[in-house]
Ligand SMILES: [K+]
């Protein structure tokens with residue numbers, strides 16, 4: 038195994054990350070609030086580490102990367118970067134390194150589970166750093182999901198490889214151009230979201246933070262009350278931009294280039310996503326109204342907000358939906374797995390996998406009735422080959438296995454089985470809050486023992502990297518010469 | 519759709535079933551206990567219905583059955599037969615028809631969930647009838663699983679179609695011979711199990727009943743305390759015959775014909791089944807001992823018994839394992855889905871599907887590292903074709919969907935979400951007791967509202983018929999001309 042590319046890229050990433058540490062530092066110094074010196078220390082350490090990694094990496098020719106190196110790189114960079122991104126939490130919040138790493142991984146994977154209490158009175162510098170982590174993680178994973186994962190053929194993502202013919206030649210310059218396009222759309226959406234929040238009455242600081250954590254479907258907030266702290270208009274603004282964050286960014290780009298909604302309307306995945314949001318919101322609204330829990334207007338707002346928040350794996354809290362009753366708990370349990378569209382900032386299993394699964398079921402039922410007929414399976418007018426199906430099935434098996442193993446470990450470390458299950462699902466799906474009170478929308482992960490936090494951190498990263506990218510490194514064969 | 523074959527076969531089945539009603543009737547008259555006249559009434563009604571159905575069926579040529587008729591027949595016969603088999607429960611126990619149908623379906627599908635209280639003081643005739651239902655259901659489903667389902671290619675079962683070359687020509691006489699072989703092995707095992715129970719100190723009546731419900735992996739008992747009412751030797755006898763009931767009967771036959779354990783040892787599915795039993799029993803034993811709940815000998819007995827009872831979907835209770843703690847609840851939650859071997863009396867997803875799933879995962883991980891290598895997927899030295907894989911995946915999707923829909927419906931009918939989920943899983947997997955206290959090993963399904971019982975009855979039948987056999991009838995296309 039050649040570790041030099043890993044060190045080199047990590048060095049590059051750390052040097053970029055240190056630059057983003059300047060923002061909270063400047064904020065702290067400018068407003069004479071706490072954290073300036075601590076961020077300065079983190080920046081110096083990160084820069085030094087960056088130099089060491091670049092030195093260890095030496096001259097690296099990117100085109101010489103083998104498949105194993107690609108996997109190691111994809112996983113390793115995020116872990117190594119998180120090790121340093123965790124420093125400000127240790128220095129400023131005086132929490133253990135395990136807690137700090139959990140908070141960082143939860144941020145950078147846009148999961149949004151937290152171990153910190155008292156957000157409303159927290160130093161602005163650290164709040165900003167949390168939001169920046171999610172914002173960076175969000176765009177980082179879209180670019181990876183578009184530029185790397187389809188080529189590794191992880192979990193049936195080759196379906197999207199030939200989406201645009203531009204992609205088949207893998208040329209570095211074209212990859213760079215698409216990455217820039219994505220960044221441009223991402224920044225534009227963040228700015229629009231910020232303006233929306235300002236218009237809805239948020240302060241500048243809150244609006245900046247929530248804009249970053251909304252579009253990245255991360256879900257970190259500046260208030261323990263999460264979105265409950267803000268106006269109803271802000272809730273609707275969040276709904277719009279969480280939804281946009283759950284769309285495939287390549288299609289958003291095409292739609293903007295063509296100045297038409299066509300590419301969005303016509304996409305099977307987006308259609309499924311929209312239908313699911315509408316169906317779930319509608320049934321929840323009816324349930325909330327007919328069980329006399331809320332007025333129509335509140336019921337609609339709360340339903341739509343929470344459904345979009347969970348499907349897009351944002352995990353913003355607004356009223357504790359666990360208390361709404363068994364029916365809503367079931368709906369949200371299902372949505373925890375769903376995720377939004379592939380190629381977005383959302384985690385989870387993703388809509389297209391469910392669509393392919395149900396079209397397969399339909400095909401097999403037809404085949405039972407007409408054993409000798411031919412029913413080619415298609416998705417978005419493209420044939421679903423046997424290889425894609427196998428790779429997709431392997432993804433789901435690995436997904437469920439990851440959740441099962443994580444649940445078992447958390448239980449052995451002392452958690453109640455339902456807490457363990459809920460925490461594992463929400464981590465692997467990158468949603469954030471669990472469906473059990475202690476770790477729910479109003480709960481917190483601080484009480485879990487340190488080993489559980491490391492397990493969940495790995496789970497979040499696995500979920501974010503489409504499981505198999507990490508799972509492949511857990512096989513013996515991977516480490517054999 | 520041609521309904522005449524359905525009526526004809528139902529008529530035949532009802533006439534056979536009426537014969538089995540003679541046993542509890544004779545028992546009641548002989549011991550002057552209650553139920554004789556009620557069974558006589560049931561027999562008369564069933565015989566009359568049988569005649570009517572035979573008349574409606576008229577002359578039927580079996581070879582003219584279309585695929586749709588086969589599906590209708592496979593599902594319809596069990597429903598129509600259960601409608602009449604439920605009569606004794608209404609007449610003798612004076613329960614509602616919904617309850618009686620639930621109890622019957624639970625019996626005949628070898629699920630073993632019950633709505634009846636006070637088994638220890640119940641009329642022997644009705645206890646015997648419950649056991650007979652499970653015994654008949656058990657052998658009926660093995661024969662179906664061997665003779666019909668593989669030809670319908672339901673859920674990847676074509677894997678087993680060519681198991682013995684005898685099967686490829688579908689000739690009716692050979693089918694009949696294999697069916698007779700199965701019946702012979704089934705009866706022999708029942709007799710051996712009976713002798714074992716007698717040897718372990720059971721009374722004749724208890725031994726007969728438990729022999730029938732052990733080998734059929736049904737799990738009905740003659741005591742509210744289930745197996746807890748009997749000796750430790752009886753527990754070990756149950757373990758042996760539950761395990762045997764979970765083996766593929768075709769291989770049992772071959773093993774007996776060849777007078778060698780070879781066919782059993784060499785089978786990948788049996789190996790996986792045995793390994794799973796050993797691993798789970800071992801970890802549970804260690805857990806029970808190290809948490810100071812039981813002595814070593816009790817821990818081993820309770821672990822092995824309950825693991826085998828749940829994996830083989832028998833569902834005999836012995837000590838309430840829900841109270842053993844979170845780790846064991848998790849283990850049993852997993853085992854609820856597993857099921858034993860295909861071609862046995864057990865329900866559930868079945869071991870071979872998990873084995874193929876994990877070998878697929880392994881293959882895909884290898885493929886990620888070596889994108890251009892060829893890794894043919896094999897099972898038991900037979901190639902797992904893409905069609906088998908698709909059909910297997912469709913099965914699992916349909917399985918999970920059935921559980922989800924059933925859970926949602928039960929919740930809407932007022933059940934707590936965990937009760938609804940647990941009841942749905944245990945019904946569709948044909949296990950019997952749930953993992954929630956109210957419906958657990960010491961609980962009872964009587965408190966559920968009538969609509970929930972109908973939903974669960976359908977769930978049990980779907981689980982028993984490998985889901986897709988019934989699901990195909992829920993499509994619009996099936997009913998179109
Ligand atoms: K999130």
Ligand SMILES: [K+]
Nearest residue numbers: 629831832949
């Ligand atoms: K059972």
